Amino acid sequence: MVFEPLEEADETLLMDIRCGRLWPATSAHGAPKCILNDGTLAAESESGWSLVRNGKRVRHGDGSIVAVASEFIAIKRSNKSGAWFSIIRSTCEAELPAPTGWSLISFGASDTRITAYGIHAEKGQRLLQMDPADEHFRIPGTHCGTSQVFSMGAGVDPVIRSTGLAIGSSWQTPHGVIAGIAAERSDLSVRHITPVGLPCIYVRSQQSRCQELVVCLHGGPDSHELDDLRYGGTYRTVLDAGFDLLIINYPGSAGFGSAFQERAWHNWPAAIRETAGAVAEIMDSYGTSIVSILGVSFGAWMGLQLAERVHASQVVAMSPIFDLQSHLQLHSDDPEFRRWAADRFALTAESPDDGEQHIGNFTGRVVVIAPVDDEVVVPGSTLHSTNSATRLGREWSLVSVPGNHYPKASAAAEQRWAALEDAIAVRPGTRRFSASPRVPGDSERGPLCLRPVSLPYVPDI
Structure with missing residues (x-):
């Protein structure tokens, strides 16, 4: 013993x-x-x-x-x-x-x-x-x-x-x-599907529905997302507001074999095209007419480019990576990270004239949920991207939330998920829906309600 x-x-x-x-x-x-x-x-x-x-x-x-x-x-x-x-x-x-x-x-x-x-x-x-x-x-x-x-x-x-x-x-x-502390929900339908060969989870409520599909893109890219109670039960709240969910594991995701993971390496435009094909197939099959995108970390980089292809109504970017090349160069002092990045991406040095290209050509609404103590993405980089978009007349807004890249404290998580729910399900000019109880473990938010607001352009520091 x-x-x-x-x-x-x-x-x-x-x-x-x-x-x-x-x-x-x-x-x-x-x-x-x-x-x-x-x-x-x-x-x-x-x-x-x-x-x-x-x-x-x-x-x-x-x-x-x-x-x-x-x-x-x-x-x-x-x-x-x-x-x-x-x-x-x-x-x-x-x-x-x-x-x-x-x-x-x-x-x-x-x-x-x-x-x-x-x-x-x-x-x-x-x-x-x-x-x-x-x-x-x-x-x-x-x-x-x-x-x-x-x-x-x-x-x-x-x-x-x-x-x-x-x-x-x-x-x-x-x-x-x-x-456990999260009750069963017999009114929700969860299906594992593979549109254009991509592993996905399609979730819908059996109650009244709107005609909008929320596409969810995980970070990583060496990660995956399937049926789970992520983000303090936020997905359930979004479903209760009438939205359908499509959780996509895009090419480059881990857990589905090396061929699936590696086929996106140095070929991310093709991965985005495949993902757009999956979204189009689901919209045709399930009769949804509007699509919005939630992208987390690297998923925000994917989502901003995907949005242009699928004509999304909005993108919600949480703890986002926008300027991928700057992000990769920032961490290049670590030899292991440098090898990892070289396997997956073409590392280039941007010229001074390329500073605004990373925000892409998507002209729809973008809500940026940015942690003030993000240890993975420099908060100043997120602010620079938002400023660049605002300077070009884009409809970008920024919500600052406490905590790290992923919140470690329960209070920070509570505010993060509240901001996420509002960004996805509350649109300008609409009344806030009545949310279902949050999955216990994230306490009830009380009167706090963070709303995205337009961010005026301010000079970069």
Whole structure:
């Protein structure tokens, strides 16, 4: 048994439960995590994991320990393209291959069960399960929403937290399912679809609808978005206001295979054309006549260019990257970032006359939600882009909100999501709708209501 210290200066202790003997654990190979049945110690350090027997390291590798059982540990290795999991025993190592077409996102294990949350470009989101003695995952037919798998140790099967726009939130435990703080919504329809081959989620309310489609573009681009309760339940509020949602994983998104991710690299105009084709197909299929766009971080850069192609009524850009080249150059001192950027984008030096080109040719309404303490995008860059658009007579407005690129404090999150709801669902000259209760965890906003206002041009500092 491993006893971790309560104070950093104290020692980690090991106990032989057969006789009760205690002794200090050596830190030469990292922090002890567990002891396998044969007495092998599993440890973890900044350089990776180790298996140690009689004070000597017998196995070592990259990655972090994500689950421990009586006879094995589970290791996760990840990069910008995805995650890979392995089972490490005292005598052997075996990578856990995902079923064909699936990507494993979250993972947990016990002595009797291995559980993984996986995503698939066509089949959506599932909880995959395997017996530790088997070599193949079982794929159930039930949609699970976005899920996190938590290992509970050798003797207890993993606990799973799942969230989705219709299913709400829940905790699946060995003793049954516990309802989460977000209730189920039987009035919402959530469909996994693939217009022009792009993995998408289409959501609509079964109640009265307007004829506007909100297209949602995640950041990254090495990321993905499927059925989830993002942004404090904002999507539910937008649906209650009568809008339909199309969550798009554009070419370049991670989690749907390397070919899908890499086909956008150095060819982003083609990715934007494909995304525009998906929007057009959905508008034709579902009878929506107006489209607006929500783009977050890199998704704002995509959204501003997509808006011109699909004739969007407006773009809401949250924590936005507008000037991509300046953003890439800003972080180019980091060798790893420089390699990452060179793989995906053509790095060019803009001439002084190119300063306004990054705002594009979209002439519709743009609402910019800009965090004042954004550590990823320099706030001055966002202000410069907004000023450039305003100087050209564009209908751009800026809402400053507290917090970082993604809000860390609940108060900052509350104001961010309030601004987002208003930007999407409240248009100039319209009355504010009555919002449904916010997903708990983000407190009720009270009287605060942030509205986009026209930003006059001011000189750049």
